[in-house]
Amino acid sequence: MDRRDFLRAAAAAPLAGAFGASARGAAAPDWAGLRGRLSGSLVRPADAGYAAARRLFNPAYDRIRPGGVAYCESAADVAACLAFARAGGIPVTARSGGHSYAGWSTGTGLVVDLSRMNAVSHAGGHAGGRATVGAGARLIDVYDRLARSGVSVPAGSCPTVGAGGLTLGGGIGVVSRKHGLTCDVLESVRVVTADGRVLDCDATRHPDLFWACRGGGGGNFGVAVSFTYRTFEAGQATVFFLHWPWSKAGAAVREWQAWAPAAPDELWSSLHLTRSASGLDVEVVGTYLGGAAGLERALAPLTARLGRPARRYVRTVPHLEAMKIMGGCGSRSTAECRRVPRTSFAAKSHLAYRRLPAPGVRALVAGVARGGRHSVLLDAMGGAIGRVAATATAFPHRAAFYSVQYYQEGMDRAWLRAIHADMSDYFGNHAYVNYLDPDLPDWRSAYYGANAARLAAVKAAYDPGRLFRLPQGV
Template sequence: MERRGFLATTALSALAAGCSSDEPAKPSRRPAAPSSASPGPTGAADWNALARSLDGRLIRPGDASYDRARRLYIPRYDRIRPAGIVYCDNAQDVAECVAFAARQRLPVAVRCGGHNYAGWSTGSGLVIDVSAMSTVEYGGGRAVVGAGTRLIDLYDRLSREGRGVPAGTCPTVGVAGLTLGGGFGVLSRAHGLTCDVLESARIVTADGRVLTCDAEREPELFWACRGGGGGNFGVAVEFTFRTHEAADLTTFDLRWPWSRAAAVISGWQRWLPSAADGVWTSAHINAQPSAGTPTIEITGVALSDAGRDLARLAAAVGSDPDGPNLQRRSHLATMQQVGGCGGRTIDGCHGQGTLPGQRPTGRFPRTNYAGKSHIVSRPLSDDAIATLIARFTRGNDVTGRSVLMDALGGAVKRLRPGDTAFPHREGLYCIQYLANGGDREWLRGTHDAMEPYAGGAAYVNYIDPELTSWRQAYYGPNLDRLTKVKAAYDPKRLFRFPQAIG
């Protein structure tokens, strides 16, 4: 059950942004420009002064590392050339960058893992990269995690303590963007979203303050940072998470003939609400060149024996599958397997390179893909399922096309839509439509065809630059409250991109 190997396209977007409360920034290591000063063109002297003010590293066009530093996870954004990229070592570095960008009126992009589907973790101005802030400290059931930490390093470090945090699958995704947009994965039904176990966060806000937010200090900002999307409120530098026991896990893989696809999807979604919270599943439609015809498969992860649940699932589908190919592994080995780097070293689960977040012996590849999503709150009708299946037949060129239907419910549903900024608590599952390469024609057609049946909600971490109703789709009833938080903490909209709040 190798989720990335099955799709060859799966990834989670990784925006980086934050939360707050009352820690003032240290005095700047260089004088700020007077507020009345009119910024001129940003010249070499300005950039050199920024570099001197940092503990971290500024990379500019012409530097040896520039071409590698400007790359995101998705290669089609390689054409974008930032004016500067700063790998920040600490919160004060971030504050220096925020002040510099405001003073020079430079566009700001905030980056961690660089998985943003729309490429908005880079831009033509200043890229603030938090990858170097990647320490993970554990004690008393809680993990204090640097915002630049890659998921594989989070899982690896906490596994040594027998602990874990519910998070995503792709090993090179950064914890910041995942958390700030909600964060679901294979243990969400058992332990909740990543943002659900967030107890506090430190953020650098647009005015340069370094703040700590939690349920008591700056509670509105803390609320917004639990599902309100990365890049909106500031730059996150650190998180404190509540952890869970990281016991061994069971993976399984169920396959049916393509002729049974409609019955599989229909039966799976009827079975899903009654599944044990400790059983997570994902229904996959995949059309890769090696597969010939499309395939239908249900993969999953269970805390313990899932035999009874899987028997009921087969009964709901109405036929026995090939499988279930049960495998019991350690928590860490399971997360490596579902993330597409099973059997590798931890370093091998990183991208190759010497910049923060990379490893010289890293083997995890970049992937060129595009995606769209729907959050489904009630079972799709037979007509809707037929419409989805038709997108893989009737002469469509579907090579390299995939659909993931990832289960929600369980612990995700225990909170109300307004308890955190993540509004989709009643979601039954999330549909993610994926296509290899940058061609979006099939994606547009499939998303448009499903909109009458599944429309109205989408996942902000699968950010969609073509989504016209994105405010309501991402945030639903929480939009007005989020807009007020944005106005309070970033009134001049320093942190902005095409789908930024406010």
């Protein structure tokens, strides 16, 4: 511990005693004491606004009733919350965007909500610039603020996902083949640890914790409150949506998986096989960091094999507009993009380390064709993602060709479990930690591969008392 860390820890230590007896004592948690120590606000079940404060993006978790939701405005607020949780034996959960697939950004104890810690700033020019982003910033606000400086960072598509959770799990996104995962451009992260220290982590300061924060999953090692990323110059991008009839589904899987991971780095694409109320659909969507002519050249090998799409949409737009389109809110204002409707869904995932053979292609297509409303999304990897060693960050899936997300409307997991079981014969035991799956039996290996043991060592070093607990916690 350096002198600065010592002083921060010394300042936070008295808070633990201020909240009364420990978990072994009989005193009730001092919620009023916590409220008085926050520069932010604490919402309790009897307070106005509690119904909204406890909600996640997925309405399926509305039944969970936290003892309190603390809207933190500083690292000191977070440290006070952790001291309160330690002193009272209160379960504590951090929340940035509230998009946890398993609902694990809420709980019955104290929710540390970071949504007010959402500042986004940029320093430096287009080349070599840095963005500092609060953990509670939503992706649409990160994209919007950085666009004013003509830059961006590689990140996901959903406008209301929090920067914190995305980064900590790795951050597969729509420009990752060119610019890497979100965690690949992370240069430093500020973390409040279980004992109340506020640590600035990078390649030289607390390097093991920095490594773990680049793909080790949120909620495991501390509460990350701020991130500093390298930025890239954001120019024009061409977005595309191509549709083929369902009769082409098998050929689309076969040809797309051979083409997409080896396409030029500027091209990211996703193959969607969907069964909806309007029927079955085959769609390839994507972004190309360049103009329409370059996109057409990159698409030519795919369309030559699949034939002309039945429907197509291609448009070259500024980078911010491209991110909005990929997030489903194209041509809307940033404020409107923040109001993405809440959706009830369930999901599972795989990472494809080899291409599907013919029986696997048939199994996938047949699984989507089964009754219900659901999709399978294959997101291309390769490019810059694969040029990072599997142990360089905590995200281990560098050699994967593509990620696979099985997405089900509603919370009935029967279809998910069936198709996931069928496809495990071909994809094996690999999953993406940002698509948390409460069904996974061997989740350590699936999420973290050979990096699991090192993550466990980081956990033991920074949270030996296991203040941060998840059903699938490191």
